[in-house]
Amino acid sequence: MLIQTENLTRHYTIGTYVVQALRGVSLAIENGEYIAITGPSGSGKSTLMHLLGCLDLPTSGKYLLSNTDVTSLSDLELSRLRNQSIGFVFQTFNLLPRVTVMKNVELPLLYAGIDSRIRNEKIEAILERVGLAHRKTHCPNELSGGEMQRVAVARALINNPQVVFADEPTGNLDSKTGKEIMTLFNEIAQEGNTIILVTHDPNIAGYARRQIKMLDGQILEDTK
Amino acid sequence: MTIKDLISSSFNILRTHRLRSFLTILGIVIGVMTIIAILSLVQGLNRSVEEQIQSLGSNTIFVQRFSWGTGRMDIQEIAKRKEITIDDAWAIARLPAVDKVAPQRNANISSLNYQGRTAKQVEVTGSTPDLQYTTNYSIESGRFINQEDYNRKGQVCCVGGYIVDNLFPTEDPVGKYININGKRTLIIGVLGRKGSFFGQSQDNVIIIPLSTFNKIFPKPIGMQAVFSGISIQVLPKSAKHLEPAIDQIRELMRRRRGLGYDKPDDFGINTQESLREIYKNISNIAFIVMIGVAAISLLVGGIGIMNIMLVAVSERTREIGLRKAVGASTRNILYQFLFEAVMLSIIGGIIGTLLGVGIGKIVSAVSPLSAAVPVWTVFLGIGFSAAVGIFFGIYPANRAAQLNPIDALRYE
Structure with a gap:
């Protein structure tokens, strides 16, 4: 079992008002699954992704990632987990603007403390994989949206994570480019990677093999 | 990272x-x-x-009417003090820790002329032959003033490099005459150069026998006398004799000036160390x-x-x-x-x-x-x-x- 949650809740306090973003989510995800978490805005899907992605800790409940209890980890251990086990692809790409494609993809390797010779080999390989080998010395402002998202995908995959989270990965792309990116995700999934898409778009969710629908901080439907 | x-x-x-x-x-x-x-x-x-301090002569003691320092100086009080005399100098010379003694007086002459050339702001020092040792003067040519010059109040002088540069750029000054305060004076020696200090030449000096100085420069009066009276340069027998020399001079001067045991010194015994301070x-x-x-x-x-x-x-x-x-x-x-x-x-x-x-x-x-x-x-x-x-x-x-x-x- 890769991911296992039990009764996960997350409350935010805004002034005196308490927002119950998640109200008891129990979920099990196997290695190699291709999942879409869907739901309207405010349904709690982003909050769930942040918790599963170890960017945030739950108010209550249990979260095991590869049988490790994430809620008991320190800041340092959480950051190591994000570095080694988790990859993120964001709607707005979130590339560092003034450095090259190579340097952007290198970032997780730097925090992993990997030797520069091995870093370069890995970067070459992953850029080849996402079809950007010819763009490696360009800066993000010289790339198209699709290319930027490919850089982000390369960055998410560079440390061979156990799970890749993609938060509205096609939200800033036109439909043709969006399709190309989803094709890339399909290929990556076929290679055995675990992918969790977060989207409100049913068409995008359709690419995944398993759908988890959320509403009001709870799982409404799981096609498992 | x-x-x-x-x-x-x-x-x-x-x-x-x-x-x-x-x-x-x-x-x-x-x-x-x-x-x-x-x-x-x-x-x-x-x-x-x-x-510069070293060049004053490393162990030289200066006996004056006032002490060097940065504190407030009560000039009125100092002016009332007894003058330092040449006899004080000779008494100091007989102290066991003392080697050389040179009483001196100084005056400034605004310009010195020779055949149309001028040297400005020249310091004239009247002293005795031992000044050469107490102030570390070397001689470039000719000779320093000697005891005979002093005894006969001779119209002779030694000049510094600055005066050579300004008045005798092309000729040897030794044997020439210059006019000091109206008196025709023979140049008998040229002093070795000491360089400049804060942009002011240290070679802008003329040295004449103190006896001659007293003859051609009037005795200073009133406030002027505070700073232009006699001061005595004393060289102890060795560096080890510096402290004993200071003690002996103090004891001698207090006795000569009739100071009671409860009275403070009415004179200054200054050294390089005071300058450093x-x-x-x-x-x-x-x-x-x-x-x-x-x-x-x-x-x-x-x-x-x-x-x-x-x-x-x-x-x-x-x-x-x-x-x-x-x-x-x-x-x-x-x-x-x-x-x-x-x-x-x-x-x-x-x-x-x-x-x-x-x-x-x-x-x-x-x-x-x-x-x-x-x-x-x-x-x-x-x-x-x-x-x-x-x-x-x-x-x-x-x-x-x-x-x-x-x-x-x-x-x-």
């Missing part, structure tokens, strides 16, 4: 914001530049002052004031760095969120921003050090002051700036490090 990666990523960021980085480090540059320039000039000054007092005050100014400038520079780092943290909030998402720990982010601040300030420190050294060199090239740059001042300048970077960088860096990754990623 290794140090090398940190350095290259910080450099990248500083390079992309060149103008901003430059303006940010300006405060540090000015602060460090001031510190280094001051230190190098003070060092140079210390060295040349020390040389004066110089130290003056230069320490100047030094502290200037270092204070430089410290304020470093403080302002540090605040500039803190300000710009806070701007950078808010500009790069999304980047911080992303870095955390891909595995940067709180400490990684802290180090990254701290490193940038320190790098800014160290670059400022290096530029400031170079400029400071340059200013020192320029000042010593165009002015009589000399500059010396000891290696430690360079380390001090760069070390100081690094400390400023750490001190003022820690707060912005900590703010960056504490950002919540989710909020940071959402930040617009």
Whole structure:
């Protein structure tokens, strides 16, 4: 079992008002699954992704990632987990603007403390994989949206994570480019990677093999 | 992340914001530049002052009506004191710890002429032959004044290099006559050069026998006498005899001046050490004031760095969120921003050090002051700036490090 949650809740306090973003989510995800978490805005899907992605800790409940209890980890251990086990692809790409494609993809390797010779080999390989080998010395402002998202995908995959989270990965792309990116995700999934898409778009969710629908901080439907 | 990666990523960021980085480090540059320039000039000054003090004759004691010092001088009181006399000098000469004694008087003549050429502001010293030993004079040509010159009140003199340069640029002055206060005086010797001190030539002197001096210069009266009366230069038998000599002179002078045991000294026994004290007092005050100014400038520079780092943290909030998402720990982010601040300030420190050294060199090239740059001042300048970077960088860096990754990623 890769991911296992039990009764996960997350409350935010805004002034005196308490927002119950998640109200008891129990979920099990196997290695190699291709999942879409869907739901309207405010349904709690982003909050769930942040918790599963170890960017945030739950108010209550249990979260095991590869049988490790994430809620008991320190800041340092959480950051190591994000570095080694988790990859993120964001709607707005979130590339560092003034450095090259190579340097952007290198970032997780730097925090992993990997030797520069091995870093370069890995970067070459992953850029080849996402079809950007010819763009490696360009800066993000010289790339198209699709290319930027490919850089982000390369960055998410560079440390061979156990799970890749993609938060509205096609939200800033036109439909043709969006399709190309989803094709890339399909290929990556076929290679055995675990992918969790977060989207409100049913068409995008359709690419995944398993759908988890959320509403009001709870799982409404799981096609498992 | 290794140090090398940190350095290259910080450099990248500083390079992309060149103008901003430059303006940010300006405060540090000015602060460090001031510190280094001051230190190098003070060092140079210390060295040349020390040389000058040494050139007075290393163990020479000066017996005068007043003590040297930086405190308030009560001139009215000093004027009432008994004069130092030539007989005092001869009495001192008989003390066991004393080797040579030279009583002297000084006067200034505004201009000295020879065949249409002029030397201005010449110091005339009337003394005895032993002055050569108490003041460390060497003789370039001719001879120093001797006992016979003194006994017969001879119209003879020795002249310094400045007078040779101005009055006898092409000829040998020995054997020529110059007019001192209306008296035709034969030049019998040329003194070895002592160089200049604070831009003022030390070779602008004429030495004549004290007996001759008393004949051609009127006895000073009133306030004038306070500073132009007789003073006595005393050379002890050796460095070891300096302290005993001072004690013996004090005892002798108190007796000769009839001072009761409860009365304070009404004369001064001055040494090189008193000069060093004066110089130290003056230069320490100047030094502290200037270092204070430089410290304020470093403080302002540090605040500039803190300000710009806070701007950078808010500009790069999304980047911080992303870095955390891909595995940067709180400490990684802290180090990254701290490193940038320190790098800014160290670059400022290096530029400031170079400029400071340059200013020192320029000042010593165009002015009589000399500059010396000891290696430690360079380390001090760069070390100081690094400390400023750490001190003022820690707060912005900590703010960056504490950002919540989710909020940071959402930040617009």
